[in-house]
Structures are given as structure tokens and as C-alpha cells.
Amino acid sequence: MIVCNTTYxxxxxxxxxxxxxxxxxxxxxxxxxGIVSNPRLMRLMGHNExxxxxxxxxxxxxxxxxxxxxxxxxxxxxxxxxxxxxxxxAGFTTFMExxxxx
Numbered sequence: 001m002i003v004c005n006t007t008y009x010x011x012x013x014x015x016x017x018x019x020x021x022x023x024x025x026x027x028x029x030x031x032x033x034g035i036v037s038n039p040r041l042m043r044l045m046g047h048n049e050x051x052x053x054x055x056x057x058x059x060x061x062x063x064x065x066x067x068x069x070x071x072x073x074x075x076x077x078x079x080x081x082x083x084x085x086x087x088x089x090a091g092f093t094t095f096m097e098x099x100x101x102x
Contacts, residue, residue, distance in 0.1 A: 001098040002066050004036065004058045004074075007044070008091040015052040018089060022056065026077055035069040036060050066095055 010018045019041070027039045036058035044053035060066040074093075081089055 002060045002063050003096045003098060004060065004066055004070070004093060005096055006056045006091050006093040008054045008056070008089055009051050010054060010085075011051045011088040014085060014088050018054070018085065021084065022054075026056075026080070029080075030058060030073060030077060033069070033073060035065050035073070063095060063097075 008018070022041055027041070031037055031039060038057075038059045040057045042055045042057075044055060060069060070093075078091075081091070
């Protein structure tokens with residue numbers, strides 16, 4: 001399994017609005033084509049300097065599928081965040097491969 005993890009730094013004044021928007025707009029659009037699944041939004045603990053930090057994780061079955069999703073959907077969703085929140089939200093994305101313990 002491949003995980004797309006995006007970590008966001010969000011100004012405190014909009015953190016509630018950001019969470020609501022992620023639940024109502026971002027995540028439904030992210031998973032609607034079926035390439036990614038199992039969305040998880042988490043608040044990072046102990047990283048509160050000037051704002052709140054969140055991590056969104058989405059799963060795909062292969063790196064190729066995740067790269068396809070990023071080209072077809074992810075870039076547009078990133079632009080939607082910029083359009084909606086401007087410089088009040090900043091983020092970075094990493095692709096990770098799950099290592100299974102035997």
C-alpha cells in the first residue's frame with residue numbers, strides 16, 4: 001500500500017473552517033474517482049507555533065496510481081486550497097510505502 005500524506009500548517013483563526021472544508025469538500029472530491037481511499041485527517045500534537053497542524057492521509061494500491069491521482073485530482077485540490085484559504089494554509093506532501101511487519 002502507498003500512502004499520500006499531506007501535512008498542513010493552518011492559522012488558528014481558520015482551523016475550524018479548514019477542518020469543515022476538508023470534510024465537506026476536499027475529501028469527497030479526493031476519493032470520488034476511486035483511486036485513493038481510506039482518508040484520515042489528524043491533528044498533530046505539540047506543533048502549535050502560530051497555528052494548528054494537520055495531516056491528511058490517503059491510500060492507493062500503487063505509486064503509479066497515486067501519481068496518476070496527483071496529476072488528475074491532487075493538483076486541482078491543491079489549487080482549491082490556495083483559492084479558498086490563500087496564505088493562511090501551507091502544506092507539503094510525501095508519498096510513503098507501508099512496510100508490513102511479519
